[in-house]
Amino acid sequence: MKNHRFVLFGAFLVMAGCSSEEGQKTAARDPLAPYPPTGVTREFELTIDETQWEVGPGAIYNAIAYNGVIPGPPIEVDAGDHVVLRVTNNAAKPHSVHTHVVKFTYTNDGTHNSVVAPGETKTIEWDAVYAGTFPYHDHGDEAEGTKRGIFGALIVHPPGEAKANEHVVVLADFDQGEYDSLPGVADPETGEFPDAGVYHGGHQYMHTINGKGYEDAIPAFKGKVGELQRFRVVSIGNEFHTWHIHGHRWLDGSGQLTDNVQLGPGMYTTFEFMEDNPGTWLVHCHVGEHMEGGMIADYVVTP
């Protein structure tokens, strides 16, 4: 929110001969084959800060976050890039950066000796040799840091990827005990005002899309008819979700037609569809309590 100290030092070296013949179906590739090195090194600076994060109007969360924002800034690279992260921990406890599927050695894992003590800076390195969308997140003390907001999305583009309108979706449940204030919504039965993120059986402001709860606070996703839409969805926390987009459908990773994909904590999916259906659509987690708790937004498609 404040504190967007996200720095891309940029690409230093680009290898020649980056072929475009891979603009075909990725299904034809062996998914276990790493992409060859691009020769490019991408550097990112991440800080870990305690912050007051506004989940929605009047709903203030005692958060810890990468660069002060929830989710942390997208880390966006090309498959084959070498990634260098300089991580500074300004919070009171040890934290780190762990991620998924990319290659790294044991000492760059975000656990053990790559955890960053309060006040320290450490550098970790990855080889992003597989394309896709993955969560990156704290691993300093099991799950406490991710509950407080220390997570984001890593995006690895394959060579020759089709041009698309991209949407990054980070699903997370927030710890109801960490709310500093909540909006003045009285319990319809008791007339009392909630103080811990939950009222009347629902889980108000608990379930978030990109760090925010409900349509009023979550910026609408936007698309245009005739544009390829690509959704990159990752999930983090304690809950299992089903991500539903009204009025649209796509193939999931196993090739099945769907409009509702399931993601447990630490899971991720990337899918796309050609936009052909204008209107203001709901996108939401299909779990009743999660939708009631904030995990619902608009997807506005213009003709």
Place this chain on the structure above:
Amino acid sequence: MKNHRFVLFGAFLVMAGCSSEEGQKTAARDPLAPYPPTGVTREFELTIDETQWEVGPGAIYNAIAYNGVIPGPPIEVDAGDHVVLRVTNNAAKPHSVHTHVVKFTYTNDGTHNSVVAPGETKTIEWDAVYAGTFPYHDHGDEAEGTKRGIFGALIVHPPGEAKANEHVVVLADFDQGEYDSLPGVADPETGEFPDAGVYHGGHQYMHTINGKGYEDAIPAFKGKVGELQRFRVVSIGNEFHTWHIHGHRWLDGSGQLTDNVQLGPGMYTTFEFMEDNPGTWLVHCHVGEHMEGGMIADYVVTP
């Protein structure tokens, strides 16, 4: 239960030349390719009514339901049919019909201006151009209506589908606060009788198959050796389930051998197997608490 005012106005126009060459593996088809229009329009009338629904002997739920039954009547059409639903809301709050995967415009989505106010009737239209089994359900006020029972299954048959003995399974969790009465099962520790659907750590009458809990209330599924069995399973509500059939196995949507498939809220699957194993088998959700809470039934196979 009462109130089965389900009307099929029928097929008006059948296009010639409905080929039967598609009785092959559906895997060969591009799952994103819509089926061509049949030229048939199917009309259905759905009412939304408050009702006392008997989940099991003595377990009365303060329900709201399509046509007074939980699940609502199956909406069964052929791929390529145009579907017209006339929805009348007899309940106290706004409700609607939303569904999955079929094509519809923004104004037929069951949200925004296709929500039906109390006392009103609205007509919505879909093109059922993809085959499969999908949930249809209320979207009037996020999750409240589905918790009360406003849901059902939509069945879209592909052309040339193999003849089978069909089983429709709608999994749902019920809101324990909405039980009006429960059977006289005393808590074994306290001797007290439950009044809210839960006792002794279990979730009695909370977890339902086709609107009912436990083998006594859920009509047994029935099959015969030598018959192709087709299960159409949809899930709605707050919970994730795993649907297990004893003594049988099949290929899931991604082609893996299984006897236990996972469905989160809003998810759906259709699978089939050739019956070869006579006996009285259990079918149930494999989540311990859900089985204990009612999500268990018999599947009786005769030789």
Place this chain on the structure above:
Amino acid sequence: MKNHRFVLFGAFLVMAGCSSEEGQKTAARDPLAPYPPTGVTREFELTIDETQWEVGPGAIYNAIAYNGVIPGPPIEVDAGDHVVLRVTNNAAKPHSVHTHVVKFTYTNDGTHNSVVAPGETKTIEWDAVYAGTFPYHDHGDEAEGTKRGIFGALIVHPPGEAKANEHVVVLADFDQGEYDSLPGVADPETGEFPDAGVYHGGHQYMHTINGKGYEDAIPAFKGKVGELQRFRVVSIGNEFHTWHIHGHRWLDGSGQLTDNVQLGPGMYTTFEFMEDNPGTWLVHCHVGEHMEGGMIADYVVTP
């Protein structure tokens, strides 16, 4: 722990001509085609005993278990084997053995008349005609027995299976009401010592890998660079898990690259990867509360 009365009576008859041409990708096989009979009968003796099971140092669980151990002994056979289990129930209530995917008749299902009364012995028989890893577990009284620890893994090797370093992983949640003692970890807020497996919002010693909680109690998984690693993961109980291995990746059953697979109760997966990344890695359920509750272990890879 004590009481490892696991007896393999051995193989009686081995058919000639066991071809090795199946050392290829199993993907090419029709997954619904049963493996032909090997002519081998494998006999196992299982007892069901009440026991005090040490989930971790000082955490004693009032368990019921096959052969006194949680999980029960692996039942390991070759695809095509006939399996005979002699089951003796030394516990106070009726219990049984049910399993998944293998072929058995209605009377060998672990329900109805194959449930074993206290003090009795019964024999059940299966044909293990499909390869994979599956849970076996009590079905005497719905979910009570599995909550207490009556479960294990069944391993069915396909012919020509590649030689690998095998890891069996049984994920289960334990019933917090059944702990007899817990380690002396005071609640940091109240100073009180927990007596039911839960403190401070976490679920201490609730979530187990192979019957144990946390790295101190769970024997480390071990591998070597250059060795094929095969993980056989099954899940049982009330919870959904995502099984994550740090620093590694593999293809899931549907052919997608992943490092984090989802398993609900009764689900199972077998996957493998060539080891190339030395170090001490974490393996854990990615659900925050489950990791905090004990479902976390080490995977030590030597060069």
